[in-house]
Amino acid sequence: MVEEQKDGVILDVSVAVPRYVLSHDALAEARGIDPDKYRYGLGCEEMSVCGPGEDTVTLAAEAAWRLLKGDPERLSRVGMCIVGTESNVDASKSIASTLHGLLGLRPACRVFDIQHACYGATAALQMARSWVRQYPRQLALVIASDVARYERCSPGEPTQGAGAVGLLIGAASPRDACLTLSAVSGTYASDVNDFWRPTYQKTACVKGKFSVDCYLKGMVEAYDDYKAQVKASAVPEHMLFHAPFPHMARKAHRRLMVHQGHTDEIFLADDYRRRVEPSLWANRRVGNIYTGSLYLSLAALCEQEGDDLTGCHAALFSYGSGSCSEYFTGRFGQAVARPGLQAMLDARDSIGVSRYEVLSDASLALEQNQSFCEDIAPRKGQPFTFLGIRDHERVYRQNEIGRRGEDFARERVESLPRAIPGRDPGVGQRPLLDGVAG
Numbered sequence: 145m146v147e148e149q150k151d152g153v154i155l156d157v158s159v160a161v162p163r164y165v166l167s168h169d170a171l172a173e174a175r176g177i178d179p180d181k182y183r184y185g186l187g188c189e190e191m192s193v194c195g196p197g198e199d200t201v202t203l204a205a206e207a208a209w210r211l212l213k214g215d216p217e218r219l220s221r222v223g224m225c226i227v228g229t230e231s232n233v234d235a236s237k238s239i240a241s242t243l244h245g246l247l248g249l250r251p252a253c254r255v256f257d258i259q260h261a262c263y264g265a266t267a268a269l270q271m272a273r274s275w276v277r278q279y280p281r282q283l284a285l286v287i288a289s290d291v292a293r294y295e296r297c298s299p300g301e302p303t304q305g306a307g308a309v310g311l312l313i314g315a316a317s318p319r320d321a322c323l324t325l326s327a328v329s330g331t332y333a334s335d336v337n338d339f340w341r342p343t344y345q346k347t348a349c350v351k352g353k354f355s356v357d358c359y360l361k362g363m364v365e366a367y368d369d370y371k372a373q374v375k376a377s378a379v380p381e382h383m384l385f386h387a388p389f390p391h392m393a394r395k396a397h398r399r400l401m402v403h404q405g406h407t408d409e410i411f412l413a414d415d416y417r418r419r420v421e422p423s424l425w426a427n428r429r430v431g432n433i434y435t436g437s438l439y440l441s442l443a444a445l446c447e448q449e450g451d452d453l454t455g456c457h458a459a460l461f462s463y464g465s466g467s468c469s470e471y472f473t474g475r476f477g478q479a480v481a482r483p484g485l486q487a488m489l490d491a492r493d494s495i496g497v498s499r500y501e502v503l504s505d506a507s508l509a510l511e512q513n514q515s516f517c518e519d520i521a522p523r524k525g526q527p528f529t530f531l532g533i534r535d536h537e538r539v540y541r542q543n544e545i546g547r548r549g550e551d552f553a554r555e556r557v558e559s560l561p562r563a564i565p566g567r568d569p570g571v572g573q574r575p576l577l578d579g580v581a582g
């Protein structure tokens with residue numbers, strides 16, 4: 145039997161969401177808006193809201209921890225950790241550095257963040273794919289983590305959200321993958337001010353309608369670039385779009401279909417229902433998580449369709465304001481991820497609008513120097529907590545469950561034999577064990 149060629153693939157997908165959830169019906173009532181606008185006009189049902197002790201870093205660390213916990217072999221092989229984010233908490237130190245400490249990654253590891261609005265995680269994913277081809281025995285973590293904040297009472301407010309998605313990237317045969325991505329991508333970049341966040345602001349500036357136009361133009365251009373490179377390609381069974389609000393995916397699908405020459409309304413509605421809708425249920429319940437939004441759709445599709453996805457093709461469109469667009473495709477293998485998303489979303493605590501406002505003010509207050517507070521209780525199952533800032537340093541606590549995962553991993557890694565130095569361009573040359581010590 146001929147062994148399948150290995151490629152840089154997505155091996156697993158994880159998700160982390162914060163403790164609280166606010167319904168769009170409650171938000172609409174408080175803002176004096178017809179709830180149908182949010183539910184049907186934007187396609188939103190709920191948005192995730194951070195509690196005290198949750199920020200971009202704890203969400204990123206939790207998504208990464210979910211990929212590694214209880215699997216010391218995975219932990220020992222991680223040689224790269226890239227965080228895609230546009231809601232970073234520091235202008236210099238990378239979130240990936242903090243993750244390195246919280247997760248106990250080994251010292252011989254590349255850690256850095258990538259920022260390009262909602263496109264950051266896709267840039268990280270493409271870089272990680274190439275890197276694991278060079279170091280096939282190692283694994284890369286790509287973590288997309290964001291807390292989306294718009295001005296209160298602005299049109300963007302119902303499109304907020306918070307959460308992180310983790311992608312484990314490794315060299316494997318397409319059969320052993322969750323998703324193997326196409327060798328080529330279509331790309332398009334344009335210098336536009338559709339959405340941005342000045343460093344002196346906590347909330348985003350946005351030209352809403354213009355940003356929708358920029359997104360749609362970027363998609364068509366990136367798709368055309370892809371088609372110019374690929375002579376013949378399978379018609380994808382699933383289409384995943386960056387979804388700042390779920391109705392954006394409907395607009396994108398429609399524009400792409402019309403661009404491809406499909407204009408029959410019944411065909412368009414049916415095609416949308418079959419190929420796009422199954423991936424959107426989690427986005428409706430989480431809100432915009434910026435750079436993780438596309439990959440939240442991937443996690444949701446995996447959970448919804450399970451093993452039925454094996455052998456199916458998907459088209460993916462990533463958009464980051466500013467802007468950069470990428471259209472690519474992928475084929476599902478036998479290791480379809482099971483991120484446990486439904487249970488995670490159902491377990492959130494529901495809050496009303498006044499509590500949501502108090503919590504957003506409180507999380508901004510925690511961003512001030514000397515906000516440190518030891519007593520912040522973690523939610524059930526939360527591995528890491530942000531305790532505020534002390535002497536300009538952010539303090540993170542590894543909760544008991546976070547420590548247990550790491551101790552378990554450390555025990556197992558210590559019992560693994562040391563690799564023979566000089567024989568392996570990957571793991572073998574690295575001081576593997578030193579990095580795992582806490």
Ligand code: HMG
Pocket residue numbers: 178180181182184185186230260261262263299300301303338339350351352353355356359386387388389392432434463464465
């Ligand atoms: P808006 O002005 O509040 O809403 O802004 P609208 O008046 O355009 O209404 C929205 C939809 O609801 C419309 O449907 C209305 O007809 C419908 P459409 O014409 O679009 O199909 N509607 C109703 N439906 C049912 N019952 C009703 C009702 N009333 C109205 N009673 C906007 C909407 C998206 C502009 C705003 O929410 C916003 O500014 N959001 C933030 C920006 C954004 O998400 N842009 C998307 C593209 S850019 C992007 O994706 C990048 C991003 O993720 C950032 C990054 O890259 O980092 C944002």
